[in-house]
Amino acid sequence: MKKKIVSALLCVAMAASLVVGCGSKSGSDSGSSKGGDKLVYWAMWSEDEPQAKVIKEAISKYEKDTGVKVDVQFKGRTGQREGLEPALSAKQQIDLFDEDVNRVNGSWGKYLLDLEDMAKDYESEHGNETLFKIARNAYGQTHDGDDALHSIPYQPSIFGFFYNKTLFTKAGIESVPTTWEELDAACAKLKEAGITPITADDAYLTSFIGYHFARYIGQDGVKSLVMGKEYNGESVTWDDEKVKAAAESFADFAKKGYFSKNIATNKYPAGQNQEFAPGDAAIVICGSWLPNEAKDSVADDLEWGYFNYPSVPDGKDDNTANNIANQVLAINKDSKMADEAFQLIEYITTGEYDKKMTEDALCIPTDKANSDAWPTELAGVKEAFDATTTFYDWAAGVESNNDITPVLQENTQKLASGKLDAAGFIKAMKEAAGQ
Numbered sequence: 001m002k003k004k005i006v007s008a009l010l011c012v013a014m015a016a017s018l019v020v021g022c023g024s025k026s027g028s029d030s031g032s033s034k035g036g037d038k039l040v041y042w043a044m045w046s047e048d049e050p051q052a053k054v055i056k057e058a059i060s061k062y063e064k065d066t067g068v069k070v071d072v073q074f075k076g077r078t079g080q081r082e083g084l085e086p087a088l089s090a091k092q093q094i095d096l097f098d099e100d101v102n103r104v105n106g107s108w109g110k111y112l113l114d115l116e117d118m119a120k121d122y123e124s125e126h127g128n129e130t131l132f133k134i135a136r137n138a139y140g141q142t143h144d145g146d147d148a149l150h151s152i153p154y155q156p157s158i159f160g161f162f163y164n165k166t167l168f169t170k171a172g173i174e175s176v177p178t179t180w181e182e183l184d185a186a187c188a189k190l191k192e193a194g195i196t197p198i199t200a201d202d203a204y205l206t207s208f209i210g211y212h213f214a215r216y217i218g219q220d221g222v223k224s225l226v227m228g229k230e231y232n233g234e235s236v237t238w239d240d241e242k243v244k245a246a247a248e249s250f251a252d253f254a255k256k257g258y259f260s261k262n263i264a265t266n267k268y269p270a271g272q273n274q275e276f277a278p279g280d281a282a283i284v285i286c287g288s289w290l291p292n293e294a295k296d297s298v299a300d301d302l303e304w305g306y307f308n309y310p311s312v313p314d315g316k317d318d319n320t321a322n323n324i325a326n327q328v329l330a331i332n333k334d335s336k337m338a339d340e341a342f343q344l345i346e347y348i349t350t351g352e353y354d355k356k357m358t359e360d361a362l363c364i365p366t367d368k369a370n371s372d373a374w375p376t377e378l379a380g381v382k383e384a385f386d387a388t389t390t391f392y393d394w395a396a397g398v399e400s401n402n403d404i405t406p407v408l409q410e411n412t413q414k415l416a417s418g419k420l421d422a423a424g425f426i427k428a429m430k431e432a433a434g435q
Contacts, residue, residue, distance in 0.1 A: 038069045039337050039344065041096040042084055044327065047074040050292065050361040051155065058353040059344070068340050084108065088332065095335040096344060101328045102394060104151050105138035112139070112150040113331040118342055119149055126350045126367045131156055131326055134391055151328035154349040154366040155357070157288045158308075158385050159207060159323040159394075165303035167195050167282040176305065178319055180215075180249060180312045187258040190282050198253070199260035199281035202413065203268035206405060207323075208285050209412045210398030211309045212250055216242040218316040223397040226404060228433055238430045242314075247415065247422035249312065254418045264417035273297040285309075291377035292362040306380040308387070321390035326366075407432040 041059075045052035052074050059070045075083060080099055087094055088111045098104070105112070123132055131153035140147040163176075168186070171193040177183035187197035200208055213222045217236050224231040225243065236243065253259060260271065260281055276284035277297035284290070291304060311318040329348065331341045347353060354367040358375055364385070365373045374382050399405045411428045414420040420428065 037337060038071045039095050039340050040093045041070055041072045041341075041344070042080060042087075042094050043072055043074045043097075044077060044080040044099045045074050046076040051357065051363075054353055054357045054360055055348055057356070058347045061353075062344050062347045066340070066343065068337075070344065085111075091334065094332050095337050096329060096331055096341040098154075098327050098329045100394075101135055101138045101151065101153065101326050104328050104330050105135065106142040108330070109139055109142055109150065111330075111332055111334075113333040113335065113338055114148050115150055115152065115331065115342070116148045118338070119152060122152070122342075122346060122350075123149070126346075126369060128153065128156070128366065128368050130324065130388075130391075131366070134324065134326070135328055137391070151330040152345050152349060153326040153328050154354070155361075156324065156326040156364045156366060156385075158364075158381060158388070159211075159285075159287045159325075160306060160308045160384065161283050161285055162276070162290055163283045163305045163307065164276070164279060164281075165305040166301045167193075167279065168305070171195060171282070176307045177310050178307070180310050183310050184253070184256075184258075187253065187256070187283075191257060196260050196275065196281040197258040198263075198283045198285070199266065199271040199275040200263055200285050200416070201266050201268035201271040202409065204285055205412045205416070206398055206409050207395040209250065209408065209415075210395035211285075211323075211392075212312075213243065213246050213398060214321065214392060214396035215309065215312040215315040215317055216246040219321075219392050219397045221316065223400045226398055226401040226408070226433075228401070228435070238426050238433065238435060242316075244422065244426060246312070247425050251415055251418075251420075251422040251425070254416050259416045261417075264413045264419065269293060277302065288364060288378055288381050291375065295362065304377045304380060306378070306384060308384045317390060320387050321392060322384070322388045323392040323394060323396065324385065324388055325394065404429070404432045 043052065043055060045055065056072070059072055062068070063070055084097055085108060088108070132149065135151050135153050136147040136149055139150045167190065171189040173186045173189055177186050190197040210222060213225065217225070217240070218234065220232040220234040221236040224234045224236045225238065260275055262270070262275065272284050272286055272290055272294050274297070275281040277294040277299065279299040279302055308319040308322050329345045331338050335341055350367040354365055355370050355373050357363055358365045358370065358373045362375045362377055364378060365371060398408065408429065411420060411425050415425045
């Protein structure tokens, strides 16, 4: 694949006249371009983020190798989410863009170029099977089961519990919790040692309760619960016994003092950066982007550990069901520079720049050729990542109903802080759902 791409790029760089279909695998003339044309790339990163810096380096190398100029616009999350679709709808030139896998393939799916043929060799040489499966599934979920590839994964992540190995050792905890009972026992030892067991930020509290519910009733059950209707054959209400059991076990941790006293007031990133990273709390729920976000606050003796959300008694899903996601790069179906855009994707997501991304942004490698390049801070994540067999959506689907998500977050804060017991939580959610 590398040799094919280099040949194609040299054709573009050396030709003095129009290049038509040089090295193209798209089966159309949408990849041809004129010398001097600019490839327009809208990026989800802010310009000062490490991911953006690596991307700029990859673009610089790409421009030098190919002669193709790239107009990269670092929009940040808000700018991308608010501005991209109106610009695409208005037929503004945007050849390449990125964001999380579900948003790109779902909300913006109608603008995507089918990459199945174009990416065939790339996927064979570089593609992580799990990530490509997720990308195809994300498109199929919102496009009548069409599972053709429409985006290229990068920046993979997993969501679960990070823990401080140093504090676990101090408290005499000898093994990583895999069940709720084992987590209970570990938290008891941490509390006895004078260590706050678990903290969290407001941004992730719905994910916290979503995971917890999903362990009891599965993701389809969670979606049925919050949407108030049957989902994929599952019909679950707030009066369901397993929903009550989930609320009671969560409330039990609050009653035992396992959650940080600040959990009801922590505004992201206070929990991760002011409690977990300095070593005041032993466990935090977050995604694998945490080491990068918290690196300026980390205590000298913090040794990074990770475990998947534990299994619960008589639960539908065990700890091999997890939210593994990623950002993806996609090409506008109306782009006149599709081949050039795909070549840039390869520069960003493979080889030296993928490896540099793992080093500078402390993230999971994308290119399977870099499978041994996991950062030290994420070494404990690899086993849990590889053990995942069931793939949850973000927050295990608990945010599927925008009308009740804010109420769910508020009541989860109250449940975790002990301001509501399980019965009060269920009552409040029933009222929010109009039941």
